[in-house]
Amino acid sequence: MIxxxxxxxxxAVIFTSILNEDPKDYEEEAETVLNLAQSQTxxxxxxxxxxxxxxxxxxxxxLESIQKWSQNTRHAIAKKKGKTDFYKAYRTRISxxxxxx
Amino acid sequence: MIxxxxxxxxxAVIFTSILNEDPKDYEEEAETVLNLAQSQTxxxxxxxxxxxxxxxxxxxxxLESIQKWSQNTRHAIAKKKGKTDFYKAYRTRISxxxxxx
Numbered sequence: 001m002i003x004x005x006x007x008x009x010x011x012a013v014i015f016t017s018i019l020n021e022d023p024k025d026y027e028e029e030a031e032t033v034l035n036l037a038q039s040q041t042x043x044x045x046x047x048x049x050x051x052x053x054x055x056x057x058x059x060x061x062x063l064e065s066i067q068k069w070s071q072n073t074r075h076a077i078a079k080k081k082g083k084t085d086f087y088k089a090y091r092t093r094i095s096x097x098x099x100x101x
Numbered sequence: 102m103i104x105x106x107x108x109x110x111x112x113a114v115i116f117t118s119i120l121n122e123d124p125k126d127y128e129e130e131a132e133t134v135l136n137l138a139q140s141q142t143x144x145x146x147x148x149x150x151x152x153x154x155x156x157x158x159x160x161x162x163x164l165e166s167i168q169k170w171s172q173n174t175r176h177a178i179a180k181k182k183g184k185t186d187f188y189k190a191y192r193t194r195i196s197x198x199x200x201x202x
Contacts, residue, residue, distance in 0.1 A: 001154060002117050002192050012115060012196050014158055016103050016148050047117050049150040053102060055158065057115055091103050095113050095196035 003045035003059065008097045010044060011060040017082075017090035018053060026086050033078045040069050059097075066094060104146035104160065109198045111145060112161040118183075118191035119154060127187050134179045141170050160198070167195060 019026065037043055037058060042065025048056035060066045069075060082090065120127065138144055138159060143166025149157035161167045170176060183191065 002119065002190050005194075008194075012113075012194065014113060014115065014198075016158075018103065047154060047156060049152050049154045049156045051150050051152060053148060053150045055148060055150045055156045057117075057156065057158075089103050092202055093106075093109075093113065093198045094200040095198040097115075097194045097196040099195040101193055 001047070003047055005044055005059050005097070005100065006061075008100050010097050011063060011066055012095050012097050013058045013060065013066060014093040014095060015056045015058070015090065016053060016093075017056075017086075018088045019050075019086060020088050023086040025081075029078055029081060029086070033075060036072070036074055037069065040072070041065055043069075063094070102148070104148060106145055106160050106198070106201060107162075109201050111198050112164060112167055113196050113198050114159045114161065114167060115194040115196060116157045116159070116191065117154060117194075118157075118187075119189045120151075120187060121189050124187040126182075130179055130182060130187070134176060137173070137175055138170065141173070142166055144170070164195070 034046065037046070042061040044059035044061060046056060046058045048054070060069075135147065138147070143162040145160035145162060147157060147159045149155070161170075
């Protein structure tokens with residue numbers, strides 16, 4: 001859903017992806033990783049949608065929190081699986097939210 | 102689809118929305134506005150997905166280009182329609198993309 005983020009500045013990680021056909025265990029893995037992300041320091045929330053393209057935007061309080069999460073061991077396993085098993089194509093963009101309305 | 106954006110920095114406008122049930126003329130209006138956006142100076146591309154939530158991310162070369170687009174007369178009409186007719190809820194976030202991979 002649309003989440004309530006604090007007054008800017010804060011950070012948004014825009015993850016855009018196209019799934020392989022029938023990616024085995026994807027839903028399960030996505031849920032595991034989302035639950036883990038939600039427990040990280042500095043995690044503010046997630047908004048996501050998928051039709052042909054999938055877009056997940058996670059919001060964070062700082063670049064430091066994003067970096068810590070990117071180095072999380074379980075997250076690293078998920079990213080590897082994503083690369084080899086789940087995604088036909090994907091892109092990650094790290095951005096600083098300057099205004100919100 | 103996943104678009105090729107230039108080397109950062111550049112800007113991303115993250116527009117998150119929930120549609121009303123059966124919003125009249127929405128598809129038509131969305132197409133008109135998208136076509137117009139694509140003709141604006143500094144427009145780099147769009148990525149969008151919708152299931153329950155809709156997320157559209159438009160990419161721009163600068164804040165100036167975003168500001169010009171926000172002041173476009175036809176765009177203003179569309180935003181008014183969006184507010185009154187199309188969206189149950191929405192949020193716009195303007196962010197500066199600092200890294201991409």
